[in-house]
Amino acid sequence: MSEPLLTIAHVMQRGIIQLNNSDSAKLDCEILLLKVLNHESEKHYTKTWLLTWPEKNLTSKQIQQFEHYLGLRSQGMPIAYITGTKDFWSFTLDVTSDTLIPRPETELLVECALEKIPALDKQNILDLGTGSGAIALAIASERSNANILATDFSLQALNIAEKNAARLKLSNVSFCQSHWFKNIPEQQFDVIVSNPPYIAENDPLLEENVRRYEPLTALLSDNNGLADISEIIEQSHYYLKPGGWLLFEHGYEQASSVQALFKKLKYCKINTLTDINRLPRVTIAQRTLETLESV
Numbered sequence: 001m002s003e004p005l006l007t008i009a010h011v012m013q014r015g016i017i018q019l020n021n022s023d024s025a026k027l028d029c030e031i032l033l034l035k036v037l038n039h040e041s042e043k044h045y046t047k048t049w050l051l052t053w054p055e056k057n058l059t060s061k062q063i064q065q066f067e068h069y070l071g072l073r074s075q076g077m078p079i080a081y082i083t084g085t086k087d088f089w090s091f092t093l094d095v096t097s098d099t100l101i102p103r104p105e106t107e108l109l110v111e112c113a114l115e116k117i118p119a120l121d122k123q124n125i126l127d128l129g130t131g132s133g134a135i136a137l138a139i140a141s142e143r144s145n146a147n148i149l150a151t152d153f154s155l156q157a158l159n160i161a162e163k164n165a166a167r168l169k170l171s172n173v174s175f176c177q178s179h180w181f182k183n184i185p186e187q188q189f190d191v192i193v194s195n196p197p198y199i200a201e202n203d204p205l206l207e208e209n210v211r212r213y214e215p216l217t218a219l220l221s222d223n224n225g226l227a228d229i230s231e232i233i234e235q236s237h238y239y240l241k242p243g244g245w246l247l248f249e250h251g252y253e254q255a256s257s258v259q260a261l262f263k264k265l266k267y268c269k270i271n272t273l274t275d276i277n278r279l280p281r282v283t284i285a286q287r288t289l290e291t292l293e294s295v
Helices: 008-018 025-038 047-052 060-074 079-083 104-115 134-142 155-167 208-213 227-236 255-264 289-294
Strands: 085-088 091-094 124-128 147-152 173-177 189-194 240-249 268-274 280-286
Touching (some): 008 025, 025 047, 025 079, 079 085, 091 134, 091 155, 104 189, 104 268, 104 280, 124 134, 134 147, 134 155, 134 173, 147 155, 155 173, 227 240, 255 268, 255 280
Parallel strands (some): 124 147, 147 173
Antiparallel strands (some): 240 280, 268 280
16 A cells, blocks of 8 residues: 655644644754755755645655655754755855855855955955855856955865855966965965854854754864964965955954954954844954064
8 A cells, every 4th residue: 555645734733743843943954945845856946845845745766865864954954064055145056065064154254355455456365274165156157357366174075165166267377286375375465364163162142953963174263263364464475565454253252353463463453244144253453564564
């Protein structure tokens, strides 16, 4: 005897119950069901379609796949790792467990960088720790005359970033495996931007699911989360043009410490900006000629 067919409304209801510990259970179920429906389908199903046709039946194979995704989500796996994608800036990025999941807060870093990159100038930009390529590709999409070098220590992450660049047809980005400046060609950049690891190992605010699923090497840093930021600031003066800008994303409690590191190396025009949650998230500073000569 064959199993009874289930409708979209039915499996959605079951899924929401199964994900009752999630504060976004309904949205999670919609995203996961759309992934199932759009797999190997010539038609592109949308959330509007789900809402319009709740009485549509699903195949047993579709139901099985949906329940598999629900199981992963109920264990705490981030939606982005289940779907393999994450929206950022004006596009959708491929992501894997080798890359951090891009956060909306990081778009502030892109906005700040774009303010320092004239639209028509052929400037050289360096993105340190690119991960999925989010920051570098967002800048590249908005500044077609700029040349962006995106680096990461992880070859797996660089592979994802390169695939994202190719899919988005962004040809003004190149990639290099490097631990910060170790393998960077000897040249000077107009802007250096980075979202480095900045979370302390014992930070109680680090969510367990983040610690469990996302790459810790891209999250955790010694010296209360400041070790990598400090290293980048100390080395950047050899790679920044006089008048060039260095921009960081950091923890919301680290703004004063990051500013102090900049001041120690005599950077000027130091400024911290707040993110969409009104938390201090990005600090920028300008290199002067004095910075290099006095170090």
